[in-house]
Amino acid sequence: MSDQPIIKIRDLSKTYKGNDEPAIKSISLDIFCNEIFGLLGPNGAGKTTAISILCGLFPPTQGKVTIDGWDIHSDLDKIKHIIGVVPQDLALYPTLSALENLTFFGNMYGLRGTLLRDRIHDCLKVFGLEKVAKNQITTYSGGMKRRVNLIAGLLHKPKVLFLDEPTVGIDVQSRIVILDYLNEINKLGTTIIYTSHYMEEAENLCSRVAIVDRGNIISLGNPKDLLGDHTEFKNLENIFLHLTGKDLRD
Amino acid sequence: MFKFFAGFRKELLLLLRDKAGLIILFIMPMVLIIIMSLLQEVGYSSITRESRMKVLFLDNDKDSLGLRIGKGLRNSNFFEVIDSLNGNRVTEKSIREAVKQGDYLIGIVIPKGITKSIRANVSLMVAQTLSGFGMFNPLLINNIPMKNADTVTVFFDPTIKKSFQTAILSNIKEFNYKIETEMVFQTFNQEMSRIFPNYLPPEHNFKESVYFKEVFPTFKKTEEIPNTAQHNVPSWAVFAMFFIIIPFTNSMMTERQEGSLFRIQSLPVSFMKLLFSKVSVYLVVCILQTILMILTGIYLLPLFNAVPLVLGNHLFALSVVTIVISLAALGYGLLVGTIATTNQQAAAFGAVSIIIMAALGGLFVPMYLMSDKMQLVAGFSPLNWALTGYYTIFIRSGGLMEILPQIFKLSLFFIVSVVITFAFRTIKNPLNK
Numbered sequence: 001m002s003d004q005p006i007i008k009i010r011d012l013s014k015t016y017k018g019n020d021e022p023a024i025k026s027i028s029l030d031i032f033c034n035e036i037f038g039l040l041g042p043n044g045a046g047k048t049t050a051i052s053i054l055c056g057l058f059p060p061t062q063g064k065v066t067i068d069g070w071d072i073h074s075d076l077d078k079i080k081h082i083i084g085v086v087p088q089d090l091a092l093y094p095t096l097s098a099l100e101n102l103t104f105f106g107n108m109y110g111l112r113g114t115l116l117r118d119r120i121h122d123c124l125k126v127f128g129l130e131k132v133a134k135n136q137i138t139t140y141s142g143g144m145k146r147r148v149n150l151i152a153g154l155l156h157k158p159k160v161l162f163l164d165e166p167t168v169g170i171d172v173q174s175r176i177v178i179l180d181y182l183n184e185i186n187k188l189g190t191t192i193i194y195t196s197h198y199m200e201e202a203e204n205l206c207s208r209v210a211i212v213d214r215g216n217i218i219s220l221g222n223p224k225d226l227l228g229d230h231t232e233f234k235n236l237e238n239i240f241l242h243l244t245g246k247d248l249r250d
Numbered sequence: 251m252f253k254f255f256a257g258f259r260k261e262l263l264l265l266l267r268d269k270a271g272l273i274i275l276f277i278m279p280m281v282l283i284i285i286m287s288l289l290q291e292v293g294y295s296s297i298t299r300e301s302r303m304k305v306l307f308l309d310n311d312k313d314s315l316g317l318r319i320g321k322g323l324r325n326s327n328f329f330e331v332i333d334s335l336n337g338n339r340v341t342e343k344s345i346r347e348a349v350k351q352g353d354y355l356i357g358i359v360i361p362k363g364i365t366k367s368i369r370a371n372v373s374l375m376v377a378q379t380l381s382g383f384g385m386f387n388p389l390l391i392n393n394i395p396m397k398n399a400d401t402v403t404v405f406f407d408p409t410i411k412k413s414f415q416t417a418i419l420s421n422i423k424e425f426n427y428k429i430e431t432e433m434v435f436q437t438f439n440q441e442m443s444r445i446f447p448n449y450l451p452p453e454h455n456f457k458e459s460v461y462f463k464e465v466f467p468t469f470k471k472t473e474e475i476p477n478t479a480q481h482n483v484p485s486w487a488v489f490a491m492f493f494i495i496i497p498f499t500n501s502m503m504t505e506r507q508e509g510s511l512f513r514i515q516s517l518p519v520s521f522m523k524l525l526f527s528k529v530s531v532y533l534v535v536c537i538l539q540t541i542l543m544i545l546t547g548i549y550l551l552p553l554f555n556a557v558p559l560v561l562g563n564h565l566f567a568l569s570v571v572t573i574v575i576s577l578a579a580l581g582y583g584l585l586v587g588t589i590a591t592t593n594q595q596a597a598a599f600g601a602v603s604i605i606i607m608a609a610l611g612g613l614f615v616p617m618y619l620m621s622d623k624m625q626l627v628a629g630f631s632p633l634n635w636a637l638t639g640y641y642t643i644f645i646r647s648g649g650l651m652e653i654l655p656q657i658f659k660l661s662l663f664f665i666v667s668v669v670i671t672f673a674f675r676t677i678k679n680p681l682n683k
Contacts, residue, residue, distance in 0.1 A: 055516045056681050076681055080518035089509025093260070095267035100260070107256035108517040136267070152513065 005030035006160060006191050007054065012063030013215075014049050022061070023049040025215040036182070036192040038206035038223075040199065040236075042244050046215045047195040048088060051162050054193065055085050067160060081109070084158030088165045088195075090145050091152070092137050098124065098148045099133045102155060109156035116155075123151040127177060143174030150178055154185065161185070163194045167201065179205055199237035209236070213244045253519045257527030264501065265531060271497050275535055279490035280546045287482040287547075287556045305329045306345045306357035306405075313365030314433075319358070319402075319425050342403070349405040356418060357405035364400040365429070371396050372433040376441060385445055402426075479559035483547035484640030485613045488633055490543065491536050491575055492604045495583030498532050499596040502587035515679075522672060529580045536576030564643050567650040571639040571657060578632050578660040581667030588671045607631045635659045 009029040015022040024046045031037045039047045053060050054067070056076040065072045070079045092101050099120065106116040124130040127147040137145060150166055163182070167175045182205065186192055196202050202209055203223045211219040219226060223236050233239045265271065305323060309316035323329045332354070335344055345357035374394055381388040402422055406415050439451035502525075505511050514524060547559025561568075583600070590596035608614060610627055611634030617625055628634050639656035642648035650657075 052512075057512065057515050058679055059681050072681070077518060080516060083516065085513055085516040087509055087512040089512065091509045091511075091513035093264060093510060094508070096260070096263055100263055104256055104260040105513070105517070108253060108514075108519050110252075110518070112252065 004033045006033045006035075006068055007031035007193070008064075008066045009054075010064045012050070012053065012065060013061050014046075014053060014058075015061045022215050024053075024060070026063070027215075027217055029210065029217065029220070031191065031193060034186065034189055034191055035208060036186050036194060036206045038202040038209035039193065039195040039212060040197075040202055040209050040240060041195075041212035045212045045244075047212055048164055050212070051164050051193065051195060055083060055162055056080065081156075082159040084153040084156065084161040086150050086153035086161070086163045086166050088168065090137075090149050092145065092148055094138045095136055097134045097136055098129055098140075098151075101137065101148060102152055105152040106155045111156055119155050119157075120151075123155065126181060127151060143170040146170045146174060147178065150181075154190075157185075158190065160191045160193065163192065165195055165197065167196065167198065175201070199235065199240055203236040211240055211244065218244070254523055254527050254530075257519075257524045258530055261501070261528050261531040265535070268497075275494065275497060276539060276542055279486065279493075279539055279543055280550070282490065283483055283486045283543055283546050284550060284554060284556075286486055287479060287551055288554055303329055303356070304332050304354055306335070306340055306348060306354050307331045307333050308340045308342060308345060308357075308359045309333075310362040311360045311364045313363075315365045315368065315426060315429050316360040318429055319360060319422060322421070322425055323358075346405055349407055352407060352409075355407040355410055358422070359403040359405075361400045361402065364402070367397045367400050368426075368430055369433055372430060373437050376434060376437040380441055380445075385441070479547045479551050479557055480644045483543055483559050484644055485637055487540050487543045488575060488611075488636040488640065489604075489608050489613055490539055491636070492579040492582070492608070492633055493601075494532055494536055494539070494576075494579055495586055495600045495604065496597055498528070498580060498583040499587035499590065499600050500593060501528065502584075503590065503593040503596050507593060521675065525584060525671075529577075529584065532580050532583070533573070533576050536579065537572060540572045540576075559644070562643060562647055564647070564649045567648070567653055568643050570650060571636075571643065571653055571660075574657050574660045574664070575636040575639065577664040578636065578667075581664035581671075582632070584671045585667045585674075588674055604633075607633045610634070611637060613637060632660060632663045635663075 007030070009027055009031075012024055012027045013022050014024040027050070039050060041047050052058060053072070054065060056072050056079060059073065067079045068082055070076075072079060093104075096104070102120045102123070103116065106112075106120065111119065120133075121130065124133050127150070129144060129147060129151075132140065132144070137148065140148070146166065146169075150163075153163070154161055161182075166182075167178055170178075179201065182192055182194075194202070194206065206223060208220070208222055209226070210217045219239070221229070226236065226239055227233070230239045230242065233242060307320060307323060309320050311317075320331060323331045333340055335348060338344070340348075340357075342359045345354075345359060348354045349357045374391070374396060377386050377391050378388075380386055381391045404415075404418060404422065406418075442449045443451055505514065515521060544559060544561065548561065549558070552558045586596055586600045586603075590599060608631075610624070611631035612620070612628055613633055617628050617634070620628060635656045639653045639660070642653050642656070646652070
């Protein structure tokens with residue numbers, strides 16, 4: 001992890017139309033180059049809203065965000081070339097094959113020809129999907145779909161990769177393959193911003209985590225440091241429950 | 251352009267994988283054209299003199315008026331005169347019963363002695379007129395009463411339109427006036443010959459001095475009568491082209507609801523560019539749909555004993571107007587798909603609005619049957635512009651110059667729809683245009 005912030009978030013707020021309560025309340029944060037940053041929080045904490053703003057899907061109500069020096073308001077086109085997005089929902093075309101889906105998304109990043117074919121082939125091989133590459137996504141299991149969903153976001157080797165709960169609802173084997181691959185590309189220089197409900201997963205994967213609740217960052221730091229600060233708790237999940245409470249969330 | 255074509259390829263693949271969608275897009279409009287053409291065949295054929303309506307006819311007169319009406323009905327191309335039912339000569343009672351049962355739409359009964367009565371009244375009128383010249387004794391003649399008018403009874407099925415009833419009655423009255431006029435003319439001549447032995451009556455009988463010629467003006471030098479297919483194929487083609495907004499908006503909404511939109515908006519490509527790649531695929535679909543419907547009109551309709559579509563000579567104008575209509579339909583689809591928030595909303599609003607615009611535009615009911623106010627409203631329906639464009643080519647043999655107003659209006663509709671879509675998206679999401 002470098003000392004150089006690749007993402008600068010200043011005083012970021014978002015209030016959805018028709019809602020009195022802001023989804024994000026004046027967040028300021030730096031995410032450093034080559035970091036795996038975990039955004040943890042209960043349902044409705046504001047994690048997906050934060051990721052959506054960082055990916056330029058919609059504007060914040062107030063605040064400033066820069067990614068690799070580019071402002072999301074004025075330089076979004078440039079930012080889109082260096083980021084990869086893996087949404088929480090399976091953002092794939094079910095009636096197209098994995099190959100057709102990945103070709104389309106690769107083309108959108110300007111990849112074509114042999115370069116694209118090789119990248120798709122390599123990724124499918126890593127994720128054990130090469131034999132079913134020509135099958136329609138509808139025929140895939142949940143884990144296979146998640147793996148294709150992930151590949152679609154990193155084909156163009158983005159500088160910054162946003163992952164919104166990439167391992168939700170999949171088996172242990174698929175989860176291990178995905179997390180190993182994320183570690184691998186991180187070592188090659190990709191900064192990863194990641195949201196999850198799996199505390200153990202975040203504890204092992206992330207260099208830093210922010211625990212978010214009701215639109216605020218309530219704790220920020222290295223998982224080990226957080227555990228050091230809260231010696232009464234033996235793992236991140238207990239700290240998380242202590243900080244966010246046990247009340248059910250919508 | 252590379253990304254545009256990548257989007258085009260993706261949309262095409264999605265469409266080709268949707269077998270049910272393809273059936274709706276291509277087979278349903280063909281079926282619609284065949285069914286509607288066959289349903290309307292009788293109605294239009296009567297206009298174009300290709301089939302006859304059966305009329306029950308009882309002539310108790312057996313004289314000039316009865317014979318003239320019977321002959322007039324038989325000689326017209328509209329009617330087939332029936333004077334016996336189940337091997338028995340028709341009676342007033344059997345005619346009333348047959349029309350009441352709905353077996354026949356019209357029955358005409360000419361009463362006995364009606365010509366005799368007309369003749370008697372005409373002779374009296376002539377004598378009264380000539381008495382003014384001292385040829386008859388006015389005191390005697392003017393005291394003779396006129397015979398009461400006889401009644402020709404016409405039975406109508408209650409479903410027959412008022413305008414058609416009026417036309418039938420007018421025809422019968424016309425026969426009566428002609429006979430009366432001829433009788434007046436003949437009686438005058440007879441009386442004049444009797445009083446003035448040297449008077450030579452004109453050699454010719456009464457002759458009509460005004461004739462009526464039916465003309466269907468077109469932009470071509472030769473005039474042709476439009477047939478069922480020329481009415482049906484354009485109207486249902488327009489309807490199907492605009493109905494494409496259902497699968498089109500469905501494709502937009504599915505992308506939004508399945509989460510693909512999240513990723514698409516994060517891609518380094520203009521969202522409008524991807525939307526236009528979608529529009530382009532559906533534009534091809536619209537054009538293929540129209541070609542298929544035209545081929546249905548030319549080759550399939552005759553297999554069902556319906557008249558075939560005559561394509562005419564303005565293929566370039568036909569191509570241009572088809573592309574512009576398709577763009578107008580897709581522009582509207584783009585707008586509906588952008589503003590709607592759910593698939594159900596887009597499908598319901600899209601379908602209902604197209605049906606309303608089709609009804610207003612004269613696709614279901616011809617414009618000439620609408621009130622003046624409704625005709626004014628019809629002029630605002632894009633489906634009416636589209637239909638007028640096609641009618642100008644198919645029915646009036648017009649070319650590109652003649653359909654320029656429709657091309658302009660439809661193009662403007664497309665541009666306005668796209669501008670509103672873009673503005674709406676910009677307001678809703680200023681980062682992703």
